[in-house]
Amino acid sequence: MRRAIGILFGSAFLAANVTACSNSNSSTTTATAASTAAPAKLKTAKVMASSNGLAVYTTNCSTCHQSDGKGAIGPPLAGNALVTGNASKVIHIVNGGLTGTISVNGKTFNGTMPAWKGTLGTGDIAAVITYIRSSWGNKAGPVTAAQVASTP
Numbered sequence: 001m002r003r004a005i006g007i008l009f010g011s012a013f014l015a016a017n018v019t020a021c022s023n024s025n026s027s028t029t030t031a032t033a034a035s036t037a038a039p040a041k042l043k044t045a046k047v048m049a050s051s052n053g054l055a056v057y058t059t060n061c062s063t064c065h066q067s068d069g070k071g072a073i074g075p076p077l078a079g080n081a082l083v084t085g086n087a088s089k090v091i092h093i094v095n096g097g098l099t100g101t102i103s104v105n106g107k108t109f110n111g112t113m114p115a116w117k118g119t120l121g122t123g124d125i126a127a128v129i130t131y132i133r134s135s136w137g138n139k140a141g142p143v144t145a146a147q148v149a150s151t152p
């Protein structure tokens with residue numbers, strides 16, 4: 001169910017933006033999904049990228065990391081130096097998942113995050129990483145689908 005919603009969301013955004021953004025990712029688009037979502041969000045490529053990242057985040061990440069990025073089951077992503085640091089490290093974690101003890105802002109976490117590669121397309125992973133790097137006061141640059149595809 002969660003995935004079905006995610007695919008619908010992603011498809012709707014992509015379909016709605018397909019003319020505005022030529023480097024949309026490889027997710028399939030459907031005419032039915034296109035008719036339902038976000039007609040007012042076409043203004044600029046920047047708006048498109050962050051809108052899509054927000055949708056991917058809300059569907060796939062917020063259960064564990066919360067919509068405000070402050071964390072719950074998962075560690076906080078807001079104010080997290082790893083998230084705003086080396087882009088390759090963030091991509092590696094989101095692509096491959098993470099397990100084992102980590103320390104974030106002095107607090108210890110020892111949970112498991114699933115791998116997202118294969119579940120989400122490279123464009124959606126790029127959009128969601130761009131979103132977490134630039135939300136809740138985080139200020140770090142975007143990542144591209146090509147970077148996601150070429151990072152192990």
Ligand code: HEC
Binds near residue numbers: 100104
């Ligand atoms: C099922 C819960 C869950 C979901 C869903 C989830 N995460 Fe996580 N995430 C975690 C846990 C737990 C950790 C820490 C793992 C550990 O303790 O080793 C983590 C760690 C991370 C980290 C590394 C943080 C650090 O400081 O090392 C990033 C980045 C991250 N998640 C991003 C995401 C993104 C982006 C999504 C959505 C695509 C997502 N997570 C979805 C549970 C989740």
